[in-house]
Structures are given as structure tokens and as C-alpha cells.
Amino acid sequence: MAVTSLALRRQRLTFAIGAVRQNLARGPVALPQPLAYDARMASPAATPDRALDTLCSELREIVGPSWALTGADDLRTYECDGLTGWRQPPLAVALPASTEEVARVVRLCHRLHVPFVPRGSGTGLSGGALPSADGIVIGLSRMRSILQIDLENERVVVQPGVLNLEVTRAVQAEGYFYAPDPSSQRVCTIGGNVAENSGGAHCLKYGFTTNHVLAATLVLSDGRIAHLGSACLDAPGLDLLGVLIGSEGTLGIVTEVTLRLLPQPEWVETLLAAFPSTDTAGEAVAAIVAHGVVPAAMEMMDRATIQAVESTMHAGYPDCGAALLVELDGPAADCRSLFQAVEELCRAAGATEVRVARDEAERALLWKGRRGAFSAMGRVSPDYYVQDGVVPRSRLAGVLAGIRELEQRHQLRVANVFHAGDGNLHPLILYDRKEAGGAERARELAEDILGLCLEAGGSLTGEHGVGRDKMCQMPRLFSVADQEVMDRVRSAFDPHRLANPGKVLPTPRLCGEHPGIYRPHPAELAGLAERM
Numbered sequence: 001m002a003v004t005s006l007a008l009r010r011q012r013l014t015f016a017i018g019a020v021r022q023n024l025a026r027g028p029v030a031l032p033q034p035l036a037y038d039a040r041m042a043s044p045a046a047t048p049d050r051a052l053d054t055l056c057s058e059l060r061e062i063v064g065p066s067w068a069l070t071g072a073d074d075l076r077t078y079e080c081d082g083l084t085g086w087r088q089p090p091l092a093v094a095l096p097a098s099t100e101e102v103a104r105v106v107r108l109c110h111r112l113h114v115p116f117v118p119r120g121s122g123t124g125l126s127g128g129a130l131p132s133a134d135g136i137v138i139g140l141s142r143m144r145s146i147l148q149i150d151l152e153n154e155r156v157v158v159q160p161g162v163l164n165l166e167v168t169r170a171v172q173a174e175g176y177f178y179a180p181d182p183s184s185q186r187v188c189t190i191g192g193n194v195a196e197n198s199g200g201a202h203c204l205k206y207g208f209t210t211n212h213v214l215a216a217t218l219v220l221s222d223g224r225i226a227h228l229g230s231a232c233l234d235a236p237g238l239d240l241l242g243v244l245i246g247s248e249g250t251l252g253i254v255t256e257v258t259l260r261l262l263p264q265p266e267w268v269e270t271l272l273a274a275f276p277s278t279d280t281a282g283e284a285v286a287a288i289v290a291h292g293v294v295p296a297a298m299e300m301m302d303r304a305t306i307q308a309v310e311s312t313m314h315a316g317y318p319d320c321g322a323a324l325l326v327e328l329d330g331p332a333a334d335c336r337s338l339f340q341a342v343e344e345l346c347r348a349a350g351a352t353e354v355r356v357a358r359d360e361a362e363r364a365l366l367w368k369g370r371r372g373a374f375s376a377m378g379r380v381s382p383d384y385y386v387q388d389g390v391v392p393r394s395r396l397a398g399v400l401a402g403i404r405e406l407e408q409r410h411q412l413r414v415a416n417v418f419h420a421g422d423g424n425l426h427p428l429i430l431y432d433r434k435e436a437g438g439a440e441r442a443r444e445l446a447e448d449i450l451g452l453c454l455e456a457g458g459s460l461t462g463e464h465g466v467g468r469d470k471m472c473q474m475p476r477l478f479s480v481a482d483q484e485v486m487d488r489v490r491s492a493f494d495p496h497r498l499a500n501p502g503k504v505l506p507t508p509r510l511c512g513e514h515p516g517i518y519r520p521h522p523a524e525l526a527g528l529a530e531r532m
């Protein structure tokens with residue numbers, strides 16, 4: 001009996017692993033197979049020198065010798081993004097200067113069947129720009145021109161390497177701004193924002209990147225150039241632009257973007273309220289929303305974050321259990337009375353102190369503390385891992401309580417700083433990788449926090465993307481059938497899987513495993529499954 005059930009389980013697991021592989025390998029049935037894929041190209045060690053020489057010399061020809069990097073030191077610069085735990089130097093880095101150069105580099109990759117990873121500034125926190133060992137990185141940092149400013153129609157056309165904040169800087173004198181404002185906005189690129197559908201503190205009121213992109217030029221993985229969206233507000237046909245935004249570089253390379261601009265609000269006012277705990281601050285959030293107020297931003301920081309920020313940024317935050325940063329903007333007549341109501345609601349929820357920024361300098365200081373919260377952690381802990389999950393706003397208090405329990409269980413500290421209005425949590429898990437098992441414990445805690453978010457009806461990521469980091473978590477949220485649909489959409493853009501392979505959608509081969517020497521899955525060791 002035991003033998004039969006073991007054999008059955010083994011058969012089922014073998015079938016399951018095989019079936020998933022087949023599904024993923026099958027992709028869209030009618031699409032062509034890779035033209036001349038040479039398995040020897042799949043590992044850098046096995047890459048024939050001649051093929052690598054061809055690749056590098058043609059890259060030099062296309063982008064110019066100074067912009068095709070192949071030296072070990074140069075490649076190390078590109079071996080990771082903001083998620084530094086994953087590192088892999090690429091075969092080469094190409095830094096093209098125009099859509100045409102990007103297309104030529106991609107056509108070369110297509111001909112030689114070399115995968116490519118698009119990269120903006122490398123501030124991503126999910127390993128999206130992590131190179132693949134058998135591929136190249138295509139960096140967009142030289143494509144930094146603002147091509148057209150059309151204030152009459154409230155839009156701007158930019159190259160992908162333009163930094164987020166540069167867009168607002170280019171139009172603010174004329175009374176306009178670009179709304180999505182990731183905390184990394186001084187350094188991250190519009191191309192990266194489009195690929196990640198980035199958010200930011202002011203996305204509570206204004207929406208994420210996807211609400212501000214009208215059109216994009218995309219170099220497909222065979223080098224063809226596609227134009228998605230339209231300069232008009234409602235483009236006919238399927239919303240392929242919507243599919244592109246948030247696709248994390250897996251559909252091709254964005255080389256031009258048309259963005260919406262907004263007129264600067266007439267009035268902006270900001271306050272910082274101090275509370276005894278995140279629970280009481282959470283009550284204020286609920287009360288503000290229930291009152292019908294939609295703040296431009298509503299950000300929360302717990303005591304651990306406040307202490308780290310104060311020790312590094314000196315933003316003047318009070319010593320308290322939680323701080324709530326609330327900003328209102330809009331027509332002065334509407335906002336003044338609402339701002340007064342917000343102050344009263346904060347006090348009614350238990351705020352011990354409410355500080356209203358008296359001028360632009362004070363406002364900037366309050367924001368400096370919030371925007372610098374991640375980097376402040378580097379001063380108080382040797383290492384930290386930024387988790388990014390999202391839950392319905394009404395479940396925040398329960399999930400924060402769950403995180404406190406997990407801190408005890410895993411014996412690690414967690415600092416919380418988050419977009420409270422969106423329910424988008426950023427628990428910062430503090431650890432020391434030099435301590436035996438420190439990194440593993442941090443990873444386990446991070447995964448448990450995601451579990452809490454999912455149980456609360458939330459999602460795997462609020463704004464940082466799936467990348468390499470959360471690829472193996474996708475089956476926790478999506479069924480095999482769901483993933484297969486996404487994979488087919490991806491294959492329609494990139495049938496040869498050359499654009500940022502090994503990201504977002506898991507394969508059975510990689511999931512639950514770490515890169516490097518192959519280690520059998522425990523189910524295989526137990527004789528319950530085998531690889532096909």
C-alpha cells in the first residue's frame with residue numbers, strides 16, 4: 001500500500017513538473033521556435049570565443065568603441081541593481097545613443113541568439129536589471145534627451161534615460177509637473193519607471209506611472225520598432241501600452257515615452273503628526289479617508305524608521321511610536337478647510353503633536369526624512385532587505401501586528417515605512433549577512449511577510465516589481481493557468497525569450513532553487529519527483 005501511494009505521488013509530481021515545463025515551453029503554439037539556438041551559448045564558460053568576439057566587435061561597431069564595455073571591472077558595475085544580494089556580470093554592456101542603435105544592438109542579439117537585459121539607473125529593488133550569464137546588458141543612460149515639450153497639450157516626449165525628477169524640473173517654471181514621484185526620483189529613469197509601473201508618495205491621489213503614459217516606442221526582441229498608444233487620450237484597439245507598462249523589460253526595450261503633465265496645484269500644505277503607535281496612526285488614516293479627503297500623499301513611519309532617519313537626516317521628527325506625513329493639494333478654497341479637518345482628525349485619533357510646515361523649506365525637510373528612509377537604514381544596520389507588499393488599506397493594522405509577531409519569531413528587527421494611503425507596505429528587514437544564517441533568516445521573514453499580505457487579500461508587490469527576487473513567489477498568487485496566459489502574452493512580443501529572460505514568470509527549473517551549482521529538489525531526493 002505504502003509502495004503504491006509513493007509510486008502514485010511520484011508519478012503525479014513527475015507529471016506536474018513535466019506538465020508545467022511543457023506549458024511554458026509550448027508558449028503560443030503557432031509561434032516559431034528559436035532560429036539557431038546553440039545550447040553552448042547558454043553558459044559563458046561554454047560560449048565559443050569566436051561567437052563572443054563577433055558579438056563584442058559588432059557591438060563596438062554599432063555604438064562606438066567607448067560605449068561597448070567588455071572589461072571585467074566595467075562589467076562588475078552592471079552586475080546587480082538595488083537588490084545587491086543577486087549578482088551576475090554580463091558578457092558585455094552596450095550603451096546605445098538612439099532608437100536606431102538600440103534596434104541594431106537587439107537585431108545583433110537576435111541573430112546570435114544572445115539574451116539582453118534593459119537597464120536604466122539600476123535602482124530597481126527586485127533584481128529586474130540583474131544580467132543573465134549568457135547575455136548582455138543594454139544600458140539606456142545615454143538616451144537622456146527631452147525631445148519635445150508640448151505645454152498646450154500638457155505632454156512631454158522623452159528618451160528612456162531621462163531621470164524622473166528632470167521631467168518636472170524641465171516644466172516647473174511654466175507651472176507644470178510630472179506626478180509619479182518614486183522616492184528614488186533623483187536617480188531613477190523614466191524607462192525604468194515605465195518597466196516597473198513605478199509609484200511614489202503622490203500616487204495616492206494622482207495614480208501610478210500607467211496613468212501618466214500616453215505612448216511609447218518599443219524595440220521588439222527581433223529589432224523591429226513598434227509604436228504603442230497614441231498622443232490622443234483614448235487610442236483604439238487593444239491596450240498594448242497597458243500590457244507594456246509594468247512588464248519589467250520582458251517585452252522589449254522602451255526608447256521613447258510620451259508623458260502627461262499636470263498643472264501645479266494652486267495650494268499645497270503638509271503636516272507631520274506624531275502618534276503613540278502605528279495602530280493609532282492607522283486610526284487617523286481610516287478617519288481621514290472616511291471623512292472623504294483624498295490627500296496628495298499619506299505616508300507612515302514607525303519608531304525604528306524615525307530613529308534611523310533622525311540619526312542621519314536630522315529632519316526634526318519627534319520621538320514617537322509612529323509619524324504620519326499628510327499632504328493636501330488643490331484649489332486653495334477647497335483645501336484650507338479640509339486641511340483643518342485633517343489636523344482635527346489626527347488629534348482625535350490620539351496625535352500627541354501636529355507640526356504644519358510653515359514654508360517650502362520646512363516642507364522639503366519633512367519630505368527629506370521620508371525620502372531618505374531607506375538609505376538611513378544603512379547607518380543603523382549592516383544590511384537590510386526592502387520588502388514590498390500591498391494590502392487593502394483596512395487590513396494594515398492587522399498585517400503590522402502580524403509583522404511584529406514575525407519579528408519575535410525570526411529574532412530580527414523590522415522597520416516600517418510605507419504609503420499608508422495605498423496600503424503599500426515597505427518593511428525593512430535589518431540583518432547582518434556576516435552572521436551565520438543571517439541572510440537566510442531575513443529571506444524567510446520577508447517571505448512570511450508576503451504570506452501575511454496575501455492572506456489579507458493583498459498582492460506580492462505594490463510598486464517594486466517581481467523581477468528575479470519574487471519570481472518564485474508568483475505561484476502563491478497565480479495558478480499555472482494564469483501564468484501560462486501571461487507567458488503567452490509575453491511570447492507574442494518575444495517568441496525567442498531574449499528580452500530579460502529568467503524574470504517575473506517562474507520556470508520549474510529555477511523556482512525554489514538558487515543560481516549556481518545544481519542542487520536536487522527535496523522531492524527528488526525523497527524519490528517523489530524527477531526532472532524530465
Ligand SMILES: Cc1cc2nc3c(=O)[nH]c(=O)nc-3n(C[C@H](O)[C@H](O)[C@H](O)COP(=O)(O)OP(=O)(O)OC[C@H]3O[C@@H](n4cnc5c(N)ncnc54)[C@H](O)[C@@H]3O)c2cc1C
Binds near residue numbers: 124
Ligand atoms: C532608495 C530607493 C527608493 C525607491 N523608492 C521607490 C518608490 O517610491 N516607488 C517605486 O515605485 N520604486 C521605488 N524604488 C525602486 C526603483 O527606483 C524603481 O523601480 C525605478 O523605476 C527603477 O528605475 P531604474 O531606472 O533604476 O531602472 P532599473 O533598475 O535599471 O531597471 C528596472 C527594470 O526596468 C527594466 N528597464 C529599465 N529601463 C528599461 C527600458 N528602457 N525599457 C524596458 N525595460 C527597461 C529593467 O530591465 C528592469 O527590469 C526605489 C529604489 C530605491 C533604491
